[in-house]
Amino acid sequence: MASAYSALLLVFFFWIYEPVSPQQSRIELGSSLSTNIPPTSWRSPSRHFAFGFYRQGSGFIVGIWLASKPDATFTWTINRDVPHVSSNATLELTKKGKLLLRRHRNNATDEEIFIANFKGSASYAQMLDSGNFVLYNEHSEAIWESFSFPTDTILGGQNLYKGGELFSRASAIDLSTGRFHLKMQDDGNLVLYPVDTLDLPLDAYWSSDTYDNPGIHLILTGTGDLLLVNQTLHEIEHVSPSGSESNSTSIIYRATLEYDGIFRLYSHNFDGGAEYIISLMWHVPVIQCEVRRLCGFNSYCTMNDDDQPDCLCLPGTAYVDPNQRFHGCERDYNEGSCKHTNEMSSLYNITVMDQIAWDDNAYFQASMSEEGCRKSCLEDCNCAGALYESGNCKKQKYPVKYAWKTEDQLSKSFFKVALEIIQRTSKKAVVLILVMSLAFITWCLVALAISGLFIFKSRVIKGRMQTESGNFGLARELTLRAFSYRELKKATKGFKEELGKGSSGAVYKGTLYKGKKAIAVKRLEKVVSESEREFLAEMRSIGKTHHKNLVRLLGYCTEGSHRLLVYEYMSNGSLANLLFRNERIPDWSDRVKIALDIAKGILYLHEECEAPIIHCDIKPQNILMDNLWTAKISDFGLAKLLVPDQTRTLTIARGTPGYMAPEWTKISTPTSVKVDVYSYGVVLLEIVFCRRNMKINVSKPEEILLSKWAYELLVARELDRLDLGEDVDRQKLEKMVMIGIWCIQDEPGLRPSMKTVVMMLEGITDVSVPPHPTSASA
Structure with a gap:
């Protein structure tokens, strides 16, 4: 019987693909x-x-x-x-x-x-x-x-071959890629996943359970049957119930993965003429709330009175957007106060919920009593909630990804919620507060008046000095000081102490104001031959930039053929020295802060300063550390002043090999801010792994190129085996690696903006799993 049915399928297959008649x-x-x-x-x-x-x-x-x-x-x-x-x-x-x-x-x-x-x-x-x-x-x-290139639908006679996928649309009217996909896996299993996951068994919310059958594929027949068949069209699995058993040309069958994550099979009956009747024949999963990620992080799905899915926040969280309940929830209290376990009972309480469970991997699991589980979560800063089942306690960090309602009456969940502390203030205390506030305001007004008078007098004196020196108009406009070559030569003691040397020139340490203020003087060696007016125009642009993560430009020199820039002195050297030449690996929290500092500095250059600036040479050598270990970007705005590398004149490429975006190698490709995003991605991976992007002396060949190795470790979920310090936050580590790989995508359009990067680093925006960057495999 099976062989006869296979023969019929084979005939049907050739009927579908026969050449179309000339009529x-x-x-x-x-x-x-x-x-x-x-x-x-x-x-x-x-x-x-x-x-x-x-x-x-x-x-x-x-x-x-x-x-x-x-x-x-x-x-x-x-x-x-x-x-x-x-x-x-x-x-x-x-x-x-x-x-x-x-x-x-x-x-x-x-x-x-x-x-x-x-x-x-x-x-x-x-x-x-x-x-x-x-x-x-x-x-x-x-x-x-x-x-051969399906989107969210297959029709009668259409196949979904091994490796093929259907992606849901974003909404009922928005046809762009949505949140779910159906995957015909290489092992023969047909599986539904949310899109922003690693497609692991934990992430699946429905499958055909036909694994260990490589080579099979899905076909929707002309009779409305969804079948999994092998290469000879022999049926392996009947996915849907039997169809109409007819091959009427008046009926069209359609299987669509819809925006709500449900895979549905429809029939369109045209017996009525110009209009058709749609009938739902089959769908999976049967229960809407079984769809993973239908509700966002920290929420769970439930059916309302109209038999429609609704998302409710877990205790201790609130909706990210109350008008978009499916977008998930976020913690409604700060974790900053979670420092001393003896204070926890006064800051937090535990709420108990029955019949709520989750499938996330617990970061802690042990056998203990119910009271012990509740107390353990309360006293643990990392604990968002604990699941107690049959004497087993599983503790979970934020975010909780896969929460759901369970029928298990013995399951209990403990969630940490913040207490609202209301302080009653006596009338005497209110009067005291009012008197102190009035006194403080009066003191502030007096201080402002004195400060205003002092600033006015100092500016008058400074204006007179600038008028006498002949630099009044220009210096005031630039808010920079114009130095003479003699001044800077004296300040650096004849350019004696060299701090470093880059492609644009050497940097020397100097002092001003009788040794009271340290400065760094950059001597530009490859300056474009241009007028002094153009040079000063570029100085005007750089001089208007003020950000805590940018090295401050204090002044300049344009005397004769000399072109020098005067910067604030950065006492703790470059990021390259900190990462690659230091015996001790910087603490994880310091590396996270440095990565965010650099991202905010680049974001300011791209979007927030008066004239947007493309750096063109982001690398650890151009990231300097001040005395408080704040990361600051140097050498920004110099791309227009420096002569391009003579070996790359056709592409006018700038930057340093290993940090340069792939589009530099393409002729006539316009430069965009995305070249800095690519360089930042390389630097971010170097910060995370505390090693250079290219390293020859390694134990395994796959470790030579950091970007390629990092992607392989991420996909294999093996980042934990790296010795990156005992204090590493594993979830933060995975997120930063994914951000770095998004930034180094070959196609500029796939790279995020620096604003998005900052939001992902700060946890405001979720980070999805990136595709494999082509250059990482080179």
Whole structure:
């Protein structure tokens, strides 16, 4: 019986992929669609499917949809994460046999996007009744088809092969990539996961349980059956219940992973003519709340009175956005007060909840009594909650990812909540506070008046001195001091003590004001031959930058051919010395602070200063440490002043090998702030691992390139085996590695902005698992 059924499937398979009859309409070379002039789509012979432009809001979506009434149902889209095009676009099957989307821009070059990538050229195209858009060569052989690149849907006759995935849309009307995906794994298991996970068994919320069957794939038959079959179309597993057992051309079957994470199988019955009737045939999981990450962190799913899912916060947390309850919750108290265990009972209390559990990996697990479990969580600064089951206590840190309601009546959960301490103030105390406040305000007003008078007099004196020296107007505008070459030579004792040397020149230590103020003097050696006016204009831009994570520029010298810059002196040297030449590894908390300091400095240069600045050479040697071990960026704004590296004149590349973004090697690639993001990603990984990105003297070949090794350790979940110090926060470690790998993506558009990087480091924005950067495998 099984072999007979397999034979029928084989016949059905060839029926699906037989060449289309000549009677079906062909789309010839040179045919085009426009958003402004009909036709706006190419229809299948039955008129059930259309491919082209579909109006949505003020723009258009390019894709394939069921064109009959009541509503358009999309089965495939192009440029999924940027689906909309303006009302001035065309879609063309060119004379050269390429499928091209052309966006027309006013007073600018048209943007051209190739929709289908294939070898050779097409001779014609067809929109088939199966919902498949196909390009054919001169021998009527299919060379490209939309069925090979599914988005969130497969149709009758369509396969999801090994390694294939369906990604849900973001919402009912937003077709961009959403939060869930269906994966046809290499081991033969069909699994549903949230997208921002490592696709581990812990993350799965439904599977076909057909593992250990490599080579099988999913097919939706023309009779509405979802089958897992091998390469000979022999059935391995019947995923859905049996379909209609008919192959009527009036019924179209569709399986879609929808925005709520449910995989649903539908039938569209066209017996009624121009309109179709939609019927839900099957879906998994059956219970909506079984979908992982349907509710965000620190919340759990429950069904309301209307049988609709709702998300509730765990005790001790509050909604991130009360209007978006599915976005999760965050802790509603600060952990800063959690320092002394003997004070915990006065700061926190324990709330007990029955029938709430979670599947997260516990950071602590031991056998103890129920009271002991409650007390252990209360006295532990890291504990967000504890799960007590059958004498076993499991403690969990924030965030709690996979909380759910359980039917286990014996399960108890303990959650730490902050106490509200209300202090009653006596009338006498109120009077005392008012008197002290009034006295303080009066004192502040007197102090401000005296300070204002002092500042006014000091500025008058300073103005007279500047007028006498002839530098009044320029120095006041730049808020910088113009030094003579003689002054700086004397301050540095003839440029005697060299602090370091980089590509732009050497840096010397000096002192001003009779040795009371230490300075660092950079002597620029490769300055572009330009007028003094242009040099001073660049100094004006640099001089207006003021940020705690930037090395302060104090002055300059433009005397004759000399070009010198005067900076504040950084007493603790460079980050490179701290990471690579220090016998002792810096504490983990110090490394986290340094990483955030650098990110905030770059963010200021990119987005917050008056004139945005691209550094072009972020590296540990250009990160300096002050006497309080605050990281500060140096040499910013010098990219326009320095002569480009003569070995890279074609690309005008700047920066240091190992820290340079891949786009530097591409001719005519415009420079953007994303080159600094790439360099920061390399530096971040070096800070985390306390080693250089490129290291030849290693025990294993895979450890030579840090970015490649870090990604492999992250995916294998083996970061714990590294000796990075006893105080390392493992969750923070994993997050920082993921941020670093996001920053070093080859495609600039995939790299986050520095604002996003800062928000991820501060825990404001979640960090998803990054794709493998191509350069990391080089």
